[in-house]
Amino acid sequence: RLAHPGDPGVREALARLAVEGPRAGVHLVCLAETAAASASSPVTETYRAACAVTPAFRECGAVALLSGDVATTLRLLRVAATGSGAAPGPVGHGTVATVDAVSPAWAERFARALAPLRTAGVPGTRHARVSAPLPPAARLLDELGLARATPASLMARWADAADDKERLGGRVCAVLGAGPRGPVSADLVADGPHLLVEGPPGSGRTELLRAVVASLAAAERPDRLGIVLVDGRAGTTGGGTGDGPGDGLRVCTDVPHVTTHLSANDPVRMREFAQSLSAELKRRAELLGRSDFMEWHTGRELSDRMVAQRTAAPRGSAAGAGEHSGGEHSGGDLEAPPSSTLRLRPGAARLRAQAPPPLPRLVVVVDDLDALVSPALGSPGRPAAGSVLRALDAVAREGERL
Structure with missing residues (x-):
């Protein structure tokens, strides 16, 4: 349900989630804005101020303090577990690191790239397919x-x-x-x-x-x-x-x-x-x-591809001579070259040009x-x-x- 973060019910639910969540595989990440740690306000004071804002912090096993002008300096500290005998709060000086201050646009692209990803799983089960991210723009x-x-x-x-x-x-x-x-x-x-x-x-x-x-x-x-x-x-x-x-x-x-x-x-x-x-x-x-x-175009394509062929006669035979002489004086549309393929003469090309256009x-x-x-x-x-x-x-x- 929607509720204001300061709602006592929400704060109680978060505190319970911090305690019981890990056993169920649920982990909590909390954020709080406090004054930066300094010589007059050490890390322990900063931690106490954060716990006062969000009690769930007391159940967190690690604390990451961000500082610097653009929050790129990080100090990671382990927190003493409740009942361990140590004073509650961060232990030691922690580990210092530098983090990348990514822009909101980069974070959105990264989130969009991750959002549709699913584990392969067993075929036939839900989310068995791994999909790709939808592009935010198209050209x-x-x-x-x-x-x-x-x-x-x-x-x-x-x-x-x-x-x-x-x-x-x-x-x-x-x-x-x-x-x-x-x-x-x-x-x-x-x-x-x-x-x-x-x-x-x-x-x-x-x-x-x-x-x-x-x-x-x-x-x-x-x-x-x-x-x-x-x-x-x-x-x-x-x-x-x-x-x-x-x-x-x-x-x-x-x-x-x-x-x-x-x-x-x-x-x-x-x-x-x-x-x-x-x-x-x-x-x-x-x-x-x-x-x-489609049928009309298919028929037209087939008619354009049709080429008459005949078997070649032996070179120098009477039949071959007769065919050559006939090809020279018949005046028809077919011309017989010294091969087995008949070619269209310009007269036939004119007939094709007179056919209906595509x-x-x-x-x-x-x-x-x-x-x-x-x-x-x-x-x-x-x-x-x-x-x-x-x-x-x-x-x-x-x-x-x-």
Whole structure:
């Protein structure tokens, strides 16, 4: 229970704990502030003054006296046990030492590092796992594994993403923060298809969404990932040029992946946005047909890899000569080199160029969705908010497949 340290009940409990605690494996550390020991006030007088403040001191087997301007000089003395025949109090001159005067910040870091540690114990028992401390702060570039966000470092990451055959349609991994064992992220393919960030005003939702946009852009190149930004609260994209709290998601428009930024203060643009988003869903549904997004990209990847092969004929044979002559005058798309592999001629390359372009993933990032759901009276975007919500609702329903 909570009680004032000067409460007689608390003092009695501490005195009892000092006497009976060691037998139960409970040990007491007491602190008391007294006048420093001097020639006119020896150590014994200082000890008696401390015992008067906290009677539990009489049961302590050792006394450590701190002195000096920043309490870095320590004198450790053994205390005569009660009933030992010696006068109660410190015995001898003790041992002098110098201690490290750590700062409160250092002490907090040390305590945080120790707090989650547990003994290994027997498997299956409680606290069998040893966890790592939660970092007190997180820097996005550190969690992305980037020393600096340079064109070269980002292009290297994008090239790595292009070689990822597990994510043929593009990576959509949003880094949310730093955890005990590394970055905490959400994969919109494996964990999605959607992500909801909830919190009261001032809790950092917009800042987190900015980090999400940056981490999405760092994971995939612009032709494989498009990002649409929607600020649900009118007035977040005023004429300012800074990146203050009133700028919403506008500061993310420098990211090359961002194709559209909508602020809920222009009813005409809001209706155009709703129509465009609905049209994009319809276009994708027609393009994909009965396939979903991953199936479409898997089929496209397989068709691009298909290479016709034939068995090589013996050098100088009639069949080989016939094939060579046919390759020279047929005018087709296939050219037969002196090997067993058929290569595409420029005519076939043109056909491939005329094929539908790769279909990028599309992520719609909405800040202040509650302001779109319930716009304030007098808000300029209030008449058009319903059309935007209907378009977003269609994304929520059909977005995973498309």
